[in-house]
Amino acid sequence: MDLWFTENHTENVRFSIKVDKQLYTGQSEFQRIDIFDSEEFGRVLALDGYVMLTEKDEFMYHEMIVHVPMCVHPNPRKILVIGGGDGGTVRELVKYSSVESVDLVEIDEEVVTACKEYLPQTAGMLEDPRVNTHFEDGLKFIRHHENEYDLIIVDSTDPFGPGEGLFTREFYGNCYKALTDDGIMVNQHESPFYANDAYAMQRAHKQIVNSFPIARVYQAHIPTYPSGHWLFGFASKKYHPYNDVDFEKWKKLGLKLKYYNTNLHSASFALPTYVEELLKDVE
Amino acid sequence: MDLWFTENHTENVRFSIKVDKQLYTGQSEFQRIDIFDSEEFGRVLALDGYVMLTEKDEFMYHEMIVHVPMCVHPNPRKILVIGGGDGGTVRELVKYSSVESVDLVEIDEEVVTACKEYLPQTAGMLEDPRVNTHFEDGLKFIRHHENEYDLIIVDSTDPFGPGEGLFTREFYGNCYKALTDDGIMVNQHESPFYANDAYAMQRAHKQIVNSFPIARVYQAHIPTYPSGHWLFGFASKKYHPYNDVDFEKWKKLGLKLKYYNTNLHSASFALPTYVEELLKDVE
Incomplete structure (x- = not known):
């Protein structure tokens, strides 16, 4: 299975990261929280679908x-x-x-x-x-x-x-x-x-x-x-x-x-x- | 029809641009040449599938x-x-x-x-x-x-x-x-x-x-x-x-x-x- 995380930088621009493994998904009172592992960036935290941080950068x-x-x-x-x-x-x-x-x-x-x-x-x-x-x-x-x-x-x-x-x-x-x-x-x-x-x-x-x-x-x-x-x-x-x-x-x-x-x-x-x-x- | 140009920044990272209109495609002796229009970046030149320039940046x-x-x-x-x-x-x-x-x-x-x-x-x-x-x-x-x-x-x-x-x-x-x-x-x-x-x-x-x-x-x-x-x-x-x-x-x-x-x-x-x-x- 090929898993990709995709963030829309604008309506017309997409940035996609190949996902090794989804580790956590939660919906808090405020936002959706996702954490996954990726080959290129290591572990990634996304909030409401936007990358907040990656281990690499x-x-x-x-x-x-x-x-x-x-x-x-x-x-x-x-x-x-x-x-x-x-x-x-x-x-x-x-x-x-x-x-x-x-x-x-x-x-x-x-x-x-x-x-x-x-x-x-x-x-x-x-x-x-x-x-x-x-x-x-x-x-x-x-x-x-x-x-x-x-x-x-x-x-x-x-x-x-x-x-x-x-x-x-x-x-x-x-x-x-x-x-x-x-x-x-x-x-x-x-x-x-x-x-x-x-x-x-x-x-x-x-x-x-x-x-x-x-x-x-x-x-x-x-x-x-x-x-x-x-x-x-x-x-x-x-x-x-x-x-x-x-x-x-x-x-x-x-x-x-x-x-x-x-x-x-x-x-x-x-x-x-x-x-x-x-x-x-x-x- | 939804057209997207996608460049692989690495094997595990993709950057995609929504295409308005493909204008030119040619295969020269040296490389493939593509020119297309996009909403976000205006006109784009790609060689062998890599963005060489966009009007915007x-x-x-x-x-x-x-x-x-x-x-x-x-x-x-x-x-x-x-x-x-x-x-x-x-x-x-x-x-x-x-x-x-x-x-x-x-x-x-x-x-x-x-x-x-x-x-x-x-x-x-x-x-x-x-x-x-x-x-x-x-x-x-x-x-x-x-x-x-x-x-x-x-x-x-x-x-x-x-x-x-x-x-x-x-x-x-x-x-x-x-x-x-x-x-x-x-x-x-x-x-x-x-x-x-x-x-x-x-x-x-x-x-x-x-x-x-x-x-x-x-x-x-x-x-x-x-x-x-x-x-x-x-x-x-x-x-x-x-x-x-x-x-x-x-x-x-x-x-x-x-x-x-x-x-x-x-x-x-x-x-x-x-x-x-x-x-x-x-x-």
């Missing part, structure tokens, strides 16, 4: 959403992750001994349960004693926190379904309030290439620009996401994303990574002209 | 293979393009009034004929009076030229089929000889992500390192190529790819581009750690 996404802000902030101690139930973002965060606590706010407990069983590569570090997992709606959680976090990472699904509220002005405004005076917020920011994704990316950027004094966008190559060209939003109260960053201090930590490095840090903020223009259109 | 590839070396070289007058029968590389080159002549060496006349009819977006500038088209094997053409070109662009197909010889040490050595004392060679360098592509990329890099004193690799996001993460090789006798480049002089040319810009120029040489390691493995 999840390091690209998780390293870039975590180490860029962690290198910029001189002393990140208290961190909030919204979404990210697969645990990959937490895994990268707990590599820093300076981190005192990580609040993980994931709306869907079944994602965490399934990942703990089938994706120890990402979910294994959710057991770190510094990590507190809250099964709540991030949109509501953030309303009750003020001047508390050094860094907020919005590791959401796409801006439809359960992740929709995490792309709104209300949410970004509440993140601003929940951050300390020199806090940073980073979010996954969709792709600039396909029209619907680009529109979501433009709207998110507009809301962030309206909420933070410093708002920039950086990019990475993530082959299993639509177009392979993925953006992240960098929003900050005080620190510029690459000027005056103490890269030497970060290097001394000696973290062993596979994607992120300090050369690539600044370079990832240099965007193609058409992306710069999409961002300017909404500023 | 060809600018990314052509701008990056041309403007990076054209910005580095202070006075590029005589240029050789090997492959590139679709004309996109030539279109970018003739934007420079400093260019005196472009030799285009394409092995397959039927590619040029088909592109002139169906892809005026890229092939239109092949009529520029400075362009001389030679329907020859680039591998043989290059043997008879010495100290002649300021820039050679190897705009080849993949390293199997007709493009195979354009990834060999003999070929790169002959390119070295065909260049003037301060010449630059740039080539399309495959992707680092899928194992077979990465292996081809490593081999090509090794041959180039052995042939040129300066050999570096830069990257771009090209969504319709496998993984969307595409590399280019920059090989040079004298000029460093980004130190001491006169970016201000280039900006004064006032070229209107959609991908390349001078910030992105240097940034595109900052590679992910895993790619740096693949390249080091063969040096």
Whole structure:
């Protein structure tokens, strides 16, 4: 039997992965959860039919959403992750001994349960004693926190379904309030290439620009996401994303990574002209 | 009727494009040539079943293979393009009034004929009076030229089929000889992500390192190529790819581009750690 997983990147573009074995399928209160093994990408997590991560390339996404802000902030101690139930973002965060606590706010407990069983590569570090997992709606959680976090990472699904509220002005405004005076917020920011994704990316950027004094966008190559060209939003109260960053201090930590490095840090903020223009259109 | 074009990125990964209308199919002496229209990508050229270009994203590839070396070289007058029968590389080159002549060496006349009819977006500038088209094997053409070109662009197909010889040490050595004392060679360098592509990329890099004193690799996001993460090789006798480049002089040319810009120029040489390691493995 020949099994293929197919994701529609748009109505007219399909990306298909040959499946070795389907391991888990569940329908939670929020979404459909699938986990399968594949020859090319190893284990794959899909939510509502969209690839969230694969064993082969999840390091690209998780390293870039975590180490860029962690290198910029001189002393990140208290961190909030919204979404990210697969645990990959937490895994990268707990590599820093300076981190005192990580609040993980994931709306869907079944994602965490399934990942703990089938994706120890990402979910294994959710057991770190510094990590507190809250099964709540991030949109509501953030309303009750003020001047508390050094860094907020919005590791959401796409801006439809359960992740929709995490792309709104209300949410970004509440993140601003929940951050300390020199806090940073980073979010996954969709792709600039396909029209619907680009529109979501433009709207998110507009809301962030309206909420933070410093708002920039950086990019990475993530082959299993639509177009392979993925953006992240960098929003900050005080620190510029690459000027005056103490890269030497970060290097001394000696973290062993596979994607992120300090050369690539600044370079990832240099965007193609058409992306710069999409961002300017909404500023 | 629902028509889909499907490319196997690997044995276990497929990328499919919904086809509006098939426009041209031919079998030349060298390869199968297909041109079709699609809703998402506009017109598409495929050779032997592999997407060579689409109207929507060809600018990314052509701008990056041309403007990076054209910005580095202070006075590029005589240029050789090997492959590139679709004309996109030539279109970018003739934007420079400093260019005196472009030799285009394409092995397959039927590619040029088909592109002139169906892809005026890229092939239109092949009529520029400075362009001389030679329907020859680039591998043989290059043997008879010495100290002649300021820039050679190897705009080849993949390293199997007709493009195979354009990834060999003999070929790169002959390119070295065909260049003037301060010449630059740039080539399309495959992707680092899928194992077979990465292996081809490593081999090509090794041959180039052995042939040129300066050999570096830069990257771009090209969504319709496998993984969307595409590399280019920059090989040079004298000029460093980004130190001491006169970016201000280039900006004064006032070229209107959609991908390349001078910030992105240097940034595109900052590679992910895993790619740096693949390249080091063969040096």
